[in-house]
Amino acid sequence: MIGLRSGWLSRLRRLFRDPDDDFDSRWGERAGLRGGLGRNLDMGYPIRAWTEQAAAARSQASELRARRLLSRMLNADQRRELQQHGCFTVKVRDRGIFCILPRSTFNVLSLETGAAYCCNIEAFVPISDLMLAQKLLLENDADRFFAVANRRAEVCAGSWEEELVRSLGRSLR
Amino acid sequence: MKTLRILDSSGDRVIDFDETEPTALARREARALFERMLASGSTAFKVNRGDGRPDEKVTDFSALENETIVVPRVVGG
Numbered sequence: 001m002i003g004l005r006s007g008w009l010s011r012l013r014r015l016f017r018d019p020d021d022d023f024d025s026r027w028g029e030r031a032g033l034r035g036g037l038g039r040n041l042d043m044g045y046p047i048r049a050w051t052e053q054a055a056a057a058r059s060q061a062s063e064l065r066a067r068r069l070l071s072r073m074l075n076a077d078q079r080r081e082l083q084q085h086g087c088f089t090v091k092v093r094d095r096g097i098f099c100i101l102p103r104s105t106f107n108v109l110s111l112e113t114g115a116a117y118c119c120n121i122e123a124f125v126p127i128s129d130l131m132l133a134q135k136l137l138l139e140n141d142a143d144r145f146f147a148v149a150n151r152r153a154e155v156c157a158g159s160w161e162e163e164l165v166r167s168l169g170r171s172l173r
Numbered sequence: 174m175k176t177l178r179i180l181d182s183s184g185d186r187v188i189d190f191d192e193t194e195p196t197a198l199a200r201r202e203a204r205a206l207f208e209r210m211l212a213s214g215s216t217a218f219k220v221n222r223g224d225g226r227p228d229e230k231v232t233d234f235s236a237l238e239n240e241t242i243v244v245p246r247v248v249g250g
Contacts, residue, residue, distance in 0.1 A: 056182040065184030073220055073228075073242075105250050118250035122214075124182040125245070133180060133244040136218045140230050144216065150249040 050124075057124035066128035073132055085164060088131075090138045095146075098138060099164070100131045106152055108134055119149035177203045179210065179243045204234050207243065214246035 056062055071079055078088040087101045089111065098117075101107040104127060106116040121133055137145040174196075178185040190200040211217060211232060219229045221240045231237060 053182040062182060062184045066180075069178070069185060119247050120250040121180065121245050122248050123180070123245040125180050126182075126184055129180045129184060132242070133247065136220075136228060136242065136244060137216065137247065140218055140228050141216060145247070148247050148249050 053124040057126050063126040063128060066126035066132070070128040070132045070135075073135070078135075085167065087164065088135075090135050092138050092142050095142060100134050100138075101164075102127050102131060104130060106150075107131075108138070108149070113153075116152045117146070117149040118152070119145055174239075175203075175237055176240045177207060177237070177243065178241065179206065180245060185242075207234050207237075207241075210243050210245065215243050216247070217241055217243045 071082065074082060074088060078090070081088040087099055090098050090100060092098055096110060096112040099109045099111055101109065104120065106118040107130075108117040108119065109115070110117070119134060119137070121130055125133070134145070174189050174191045177188045177190070179188075188199055188203040188206070190196040190203050192200075207217065217231050218241065219231045219236075219238050220242055222228070222238055231241065
């Protein structure tokens with residue numbers, strides 16, 4: 001694994017020194033990969049696989065699939081919030097209520113303090129998968145979430161968020 | 174039948190398996206993937222556990238129940 005990673009890293013460095021280097025195909029040949037094997041999670045990441053995974057994660061089909069899974073994993077209140085507001089709240093023991101927004105950065109808001117937290121998945125995933133991962137972590141492994149997440153102390157980023165927090169606050173009372 | 178879901182760019186990758194012989198290959202694949210992903214920093218949760226039991230973090234393949242979601246490693250954004 002380390003060998004594979006250092007292999008693609010050194011080729012990536014060479015690519016930027018020599019733009020004519022066909023990095024992707026040579027990476028696949030040398031790593032002994034054929035067909036879909038090159039897309040495996042732990043086989044290293046050539047540039048083409050990166051862009052393909054990023055595009056797949058943003059595709060409507062992937063997002064729909066992820067959204068269905070997310071909806072199935074939410075409780076009735078969270079599902080209603082998702083349908084009404086496009087986001088949902090999570091109660092975290094000893095830490096209060098957090099709102100998970102449908103975006104990829106600083107999308108977890110504390111409804112008590114207004115602080116925004118950013119905790120992303122290293123792999124490319126649809127937004128609904130990210131929201132599901134954050135819900136599972138906050139509800140079942142909150143210490144890990146807060147150990148990893150970056151925190152922004154400012155209260156919300158814009159009028160839409162402020163209105164959303166006000167709206168959620170009203171519906172939670 | 175048990176279901177292992179790994180979140181990925183397609184939404185999720187699913188492996189169904191049980192303790193019977195016909196799914197032995199899928200079970201081995203699920204175990205190998207589960208252990209490799211947890212070793213690389215992923216987190217797994219038992220979900221949809223029935224009888225109102227809450228979701229729960231799981232680290233042991235033999236403790237998996239009906240449905241498990243594997244979240245790849247998380248990082249501060």
